[in-house]
Amino acid sequence: MQQDSNCGCGTKGACEGENTVNSEESMHAPEKLAINNFSSAKNVIAVMSGKGGVGKSSVTSLLACGFRRKGYEVGVLDADITGPSLPKLFGVKGPIEGTPFGMHPLESSTGIKVMSINLLMEQEDEPVIWRGPLLGKVVGQFWTDVVWTDLDYLFVDLPPGTGDVPLSVMQSLPLNGFIVVTSPQELATMIVKKAIKMAQIMNIPILGLIENMSGVICPKCGEEFKLFGPGHGEEVSKSFNIKFLGKLPVDPNLSKLCDQGKIEEYESSLFTDFIPGQLEAKGGDV
Numbered sequence: 001m002q003q004d005s006n007c008g009c010g011t012k013g014a015c016e017g018e019n020t021v022n023s024e025e026s027m028h029a030p031e032k033l034a035i036n037n038f039s040s041a042k043n044v045i046a047v048m049s050g051k052g053g054v055g056k057s058s059v060t061s062l063l064a065c066g067f068r069r070k071g072y073e074v075g076v077l078d079a080d081i082t083g084p085s086l087p088k089l090f091g092v093k094g095p096i097e098g099t100p101f102g103m104h105p106l107e108s109s110t111g112i113k114v115m116s117i118n119l120l121m122e123q124e125d126e127p128v129i130w131r132g133p134l135l136g137k138v139v140g141q142f143w144t145d146v147v148w149t150d151l152d153y154l155f156v157d158l159p160p161g162t163g164d165v166p167l168s169v170m171q172s173l174p175l176n177g178f179i180v181v182t183s184p185q186e187l188a189t190m191i192v193k194k195a196i197k198m199a200q201i202m203n204i205p206i207l208g209l210i211e212n213m214s215g216v217i218c219p220k221c222g223e224e225f226k227l228f229g230p231g232h233g234e235e236v237s238k239s240f241n242i243k244f245l246g247k248l249p250v251d252p253n254l255s256k257l258c259d260q261g262k263i264e265e266y267e268s269s270l271f272t273d274f275i276p277g278q279l280e281a282k283g284g285d286v
Ligand SMILES: Nc1ncnc2c1ncn2[C@@H]1O[C@H](COP(=O)(O)OP(=O)(O)OP(=O)(O)O)[C@@H](O)[C@H]1O
Pocket: 049, 051, 052, 053, 054, 055, 056, 057, 058, 059, 080, 083, 085, 159, 160, 212, 213, 248, 249, 250, 251, 252, 254, 255, 256, 258, 259
């Protein structure tokens, strides 16, 4: 949002150019950070959503599980510092101790490397009450100070929206691209367009869009009930020329496994076959 300095919005210049990013500035963004000395990552994919609660962390984890099942070395970086959920989904618990070489991520039962602020906390329900720049700095440290070793795929779970953390991830991590998650609600559709436009302004490719919570299958009659109304994921994908990667229905078994820290046990051909196939089809390096 660009406004002139006489806009009278009362934010004392907060809406002026220095606090907003346009496509010209994205070209002159700060240098990308170098990954930790003992690590490498062939593909770094961030998962973003416009609206919160659409299932971004679940999708990030399912993507990681799908690529892991195909035999890749996989890590997940929880950039959602104020609402971290990846340790819970993978059933891993900290606290992690630092070493002279950096922090070692925890490994899930299938060998996915997990790093999250919650793994550094004594209590997992302790809140992080930090301002934006500090949040962005910590995410940078998860890239520079974590001994990921050699990864084929690193998935970054972003917080929802287009705030400080997504911006610093876009500017400081060498992303191959984004996967965008939305839900069928009109509101989510409207807000996800903002996230897509942000990625476009920052010149980062969008690798595909996933519609989560696309409907519920009645366990008695098998009929699909559109809980949030008809989805617009395919429509949005078409209008922005983004690959539509598929729909994930609401599945009580998924939320149960998430709550039990056993997301790796979830069976979904969308994540184990179709999506890895689509991304690998681009030639390994997405
Ligand atoms: N397809 C699904 N079926 C059943 N439950 C789901 C599904 N997708 C997500 N959930 C559940 O919905 C809740 C929110 O999901 P999740 O944490 O992945 O969303 P999020 O977009 O990352 O949230 P936030 O914006 O807070 O980061 C979780 O309890 C998760 O288990």
